Amino acid sequence: MTLSNEQSALLALVDRAYAAQNAWIASLSDAERELVGTPERWSAKDMLAHVTFWQQVMIDRLNMVGRGETPTLFGDFQPVNERVFAERNALPWQQVLDEAAAAYAAASEHVRTFDTATLTERDRFAWNHNEPLVSNVLSNSYWHPLEHAARFSIERGDSAGAIALMDDAIVNQAALAVFPHDRATALFNLACLYATNGLPAQALALLPESLALRPDLIEWSKQDSDLDSIRDTPEFQDFIGK
Template identity: 25%
Template sequence: MNTKQEALPLLRAEFERWNALLASLSEAQLTSPQLDDGWSIKDAVAHLHAWQQRSVARVQAALAGGEPNYPNLPAELDPETEDVDALNAWFHSQTREQPWPEVYGNWRANFAHLLQLSAQVPDELWLGDERYPWMDGYPLLGVLEGTYEHHQEHWEFLQPVLAGFQP
């Protein structure tokens, strides 16, 4: 992905792929802990939503010309940290009891919001690795690339479970 014009269609396609998959599964399939880490597909979707919030905060900051405002994190957890295990554990503790319709609605709405916000960011703000110090040397386009890659990574993790759902 070298431009917003390349990234947004890929993200829209990924969004639609996930929507189609999630719509094809029963609530029991979505909520049963079948992944290697004891998570369910619902937990994986909640995890994706949690990280999407960071992406949305970054795109909003670029639009506003300020710093990202990361929602719902305790002060001791830094969303820019390399300790993703601590962040993931906290995210999971916050969402594991949420019902599937809430998790799905949050993920879907936030992904759509990310796409809508990203379309508003002027092209010249996506490139340049010094523009946003909170991007740690990466251009803003890395937000879209990271969201896409994160969803693809978890798609691959789901494949063994999904294969077990086939008749």
């Protein structure tokens, strides 16, 4: 099967995130693997189970699209996340790893088998707020795994490792340029991650490109609480004004 440029780029990104996820898992100490998480402080296993759950939700929705059915979306994510934590907190590591591998394989197969138009056309699926399916794949099988790997590094006190990971996977990732709308979203989300974790310089460096690619985010940036720590800086006010 000959893949389109968009399919090849999307597969490369999904592969990149899965490799980063596996590298993160391999870096865990025995104590980190054995830690039992709480609702207030998730363990590494809880994070992986959480990421995998949302990938499975995405895959179920893609299966429905393939059958010509209309998926439904959740309203408030928080009760869902709390339920998933309670259901999966006691699962053995091997089951969580197996489910993560199966989710990756299923996501990759959908990218290969859906035609490019179905994946990339905007305004095609009203149930998806008229966003293209590629945005769902990137959100759940690219950004989300990377975000949690970075958050875990920051919680470890390794902010430099988190920045290196996300710079390589988001800022410097050529394949993401194929999807400028989603690149803008990823840069904005990364700026929020940095801003809420004491990394204001890194956050400010990302916003100009993000807002240039998606001007509709400018108004949102003025009220997004994740950016509260940098909103009053001269740099933020300067490029918002421009």
